[in-house]
Amino acid sequence: MTxxxxxxxxxxxxxxxxRVLPALKDCNFTQVDAICSRNLVQAQKAATLLGIEKAYGTxxxxxxxxxxxxxxxxxxxxxxxxxxxxCLEAGKHVLCEKPIGLSSKxxxxxxxxxxxxxxxxxxxxxMYRFHPQWIHAKELVNQKWIGDLKVIQSFFSYYNVDPQNxxxxxEIGGGGLMDxxxxxISLSRFLFDAEPLNVASNIDYDPVMKTDIISSxxxxxxxxxxxxTCSTQLVPYQRVNIIGxxxxxxxxxxxxxxxxxxxKISLFKADEQKDVFFDITNQYTLQFDAFxxxxxxxxxxxxxxxxxxxxxxxxxxxxxxxxxxxxxNINGA
Numbered sequence: 100m101t102x103x104x105x106x107x108x109x110x111x112x113x114x115x116x117x118r119v120l121p122a123l124k125d126c127n128f129t130q131v132d133a134i135c136s137r138n139l140v141q142a143q144k145a146a147t148l149l150g151i152e153k154a155y156g157t158x159x160x161x162x163x164x165x166x167x168x169x170x171x172x173x174x175x176x177x178x179x180x181x182x183x184x185x186c187l188e189a190g191k192h193v194l195c196e197k198p199i200g201l202s203s204k205x206x207x208x209x210x211x212x213x214x215x216x217x218x219x220x221x222x223x224x225x226m227y228r229f230h231p232q233w234i235h236a237k238e239l240v241n242q243k244w245i246g247d248l249k250v251i252q253s254f255f256s257y258y259n260v261d262p263q264n265x266x267x268x269x270e271i272g273g274g275g276l277m278d279x280x281x282x283x284i285s286l287s288r289f290l291f292d293a294e295p296l297n298v299a300s301n302i303d304y305d306p307v308m309k310t311d312i313i314s315s316x317x318x319x320x321x322x323x324x325x326x327x328t329c330s331t332q333l334v335p336y337q338r339v340n341i342i343g344x345x346x347x348x349x350x351x352x353x354x355x356x357x358x359x360x361x362x363k364i365s366l367f368k369a370d371e372q373k374d375v376f377f378d379i380t381n382q383y384t385l386q387f388d389a390f391x392x393x394x395x396x397x398x399x400x401x402x403x404x405x406x407x408x409x410x411x412x413x414x415x416x417x418x419x420x421x422x423x424x425x426x427x428n429i430n431g432a
Contacts, residue, residue, distance in 0.1 A: 176272030
């Protein structure tokens with residue numbers, strides 16, 4: 100029998116019940132043994148629905164379960180660092196949803212805490228990087244199929260005006276940049292394999308909820324530029340274009356690739372176009388198995404925490420650029 104990592108899920112958040120847990124049933128190295136909520140009935144209901152053995156009514160009970168190896172954290176953004184550290188202190192590996200925290204300072208605190216537990220793995224959950232469409236796109240960029248990478252354009256939006264939704268609560272890290280703009284920033288750093296030198300942004304805020312609702316940003320890299328728009332109050336849409344001096348790659352559904360349909364990217368060079376399709380897969384399944392395999396083999400996680408810190412630095416610089424109406428250096432200048 101294949102050895103598996105025993106997981107506990109910290110909360111019954113919608114992303115957990117609707118997207119993540121169904122995907123984990125197909126994992127090779129991951130099994131979910133427990134779920135918790137601050138409402139025991141809610142935890143029990145989720146456990147019954149999803150076939151999970153144990154349900155707890157407090158987060159602490161889950162962390163004290165000696166049979167759990169790793170914890171997945173889909174809590175609101177302001178709780179990510181606090182509970183990641185508590186999981187480490189309880190001897191658990193941690194996969195925490197993006198963004199890793201509310202600031203680069205918070206992310207750095209987690210990074211320093213993680214260094215005290217070198218035997219434990221910690222990673223920020225950017226699941227898109229594990230989908231074959233992104234792996235192939237990255238390979239094409241590295242192989243210079245498009246020539247030299249010069250420009251990245253990305254767009255990510257949805258429509259949500261519910262003031263009770265955590266994504267619309269500014270005080271706990273809501274807003275478009277933290278929720279989905281972080282993807283546009285992450286993929287740009289991923290493809291350029293570098294940190295941006297300077298950034299600029301223009302941000303519109305909801306007058307009542309005070310969250311950023313339409314954010315457009317630009318990142319200057321040493322060898323090119325990336326621009327994006329993200330929004331929590333526009334028609335749902337997403338797309339990424341990766342452009343070089345010889346070709347272009349267009350990713351049709353870059354972030355929420357459909358788990359029950361083949362993914363497609365389109366390649367353009369000269370007067371030719373070719374569509375590349377990928378077998379049906381679930382990027383959450385791939386992410387959890389990659390993390391679990393790192394635990395079982397005691398190897399480095401696919402994306403180190405330093406990457407999470409650096410992504411937060413760019414997000415902060417975007418907010419600062421809009422506030423000060425100027426380009427901002429990533430180091431704060």
